[in-house]
Amino acid sequence: MLYSFPPNSEVISPVDFNLKVGSYTITRVTNTKFLGVTIDEKLNWSSHIDELKTNLRRFVGIFYKLSCYTPQNILKMLYYSMVHSKIVYGIEVYANTYQTFLHDLIILNNRILRINQKQNRHTHVEELYLSYKTLPIDKLFNYRLLLHAHAVINKSNNMPPFFHKTFILNNQIHTHNTRSQQDIHRTSFKSAFGRKTTTNLCSQLWNDLPREIKEIGPESGFKRSLKNLFLQQLTSSS
Numbered sequence: 001m002l003y004s005f006p007p008n009s010e011v012i013s014p015v016d017f018n019l020k021v022g023s024y025t026i027t028r029v030t031n032t033k034f035l036g037v038t039i040d041e042k043l044n045w046s047s048h049i050d051e052l053k054t055n056l057r058r059f060v061g062i063f064y065k066l067s068c069y070t071p072q073n074i075l076k077m078l079y080y081s082m083v084h085s086k087i088v089y090g091i092e093v094y095a096n097t098y099q100t101f102l103h104d105l106i107i108l109n110n111r112i113l114r115i116n117q118k119q120n121r122h123t124h125v126e127e128l129y130l131s132y133k134t135l136p137i138d139k140l141f142n143y144r145l146l147l148h149a150h151a152v153i154n155k156s157n158n159m160p161p162f163f164h165k166t167f168i169l170n171n172q173i174h175t176h177n178t179r180s181q182q183d184i185h186r187t188s189f190k191s192a193f194g195r196k197t198t199t200n201l202c203s204q205l206w207n208d209l210p211r212e213i214k215e216i217g218p219e220s221g222f223k224r225s226l227k228n229l230f231l232q233q234l235t236s237s238s
Contacts, residue, residue: 095141
């Protein structure tokens with residue numbers, strides 16, 4: 001019997017059964033950690049996000065004290081090494097959830113940035129991110145997905161061969177000389193669960209990029225141009 005992870009919040013009671021590998025009985029757990037990412041049984045990533053929030057909360061007091069006598073350049077370096085590094089680890093996975101699950105984590109990150117930069121609560125959030133040249137968690141999620149798409153499309157040797165089969169370009173489907181021939185061929189999904197798959201999100205984000213950015217081959221140049229694009233969008237919204 002197969003069990004799937006439903007995209008809604010409905011609780012489904014599993015059939016009581018014993019799963020064995022050889023003579024070893026597999027114990028059923030609500031969550032488990034793999035490569036530093038906590039995977040929960042509902043795949044809504046709430047357990048990992050809760051652990052991340054607990055980990056980052058201890059830096060609130062630390063940065064509050066450090067901000068009194070530590071230069072801004074040092075505080076920025078500490079933020080990137082102690083906070084930002086933890087946020088980006090596995091963000092392509094855990095941030096692909098509902099915004100309500102990410103809300104408190106986003107607020108916590110905003111608070112740390114506000115403390116570090118000695119800004120009051122009236123300062124626009126966009127200004128905090130622009131000052132550190134970083135992105136809000138939801139935008140950072142999109143940024144990392146686009147880096148993934150770029151690596152796959154440009155056949156990066158650092159990517160496992162499996163990923164090169166996940167994206168099909170329009171020019172592989174037809175030979176028409178159109179402006180979208182270098183776009184990713186998209187498959188329509190009727191369910192919200194299907195629309196949230198990484199392949200669908202990557203293709204949607206990639207196809208919406210300006211053509212001049214999509215045509216940048218070298219990874220370093222693409223990352224720089226993509227980061228500037230996201231920062232410009234933050235500037236226009238502030």
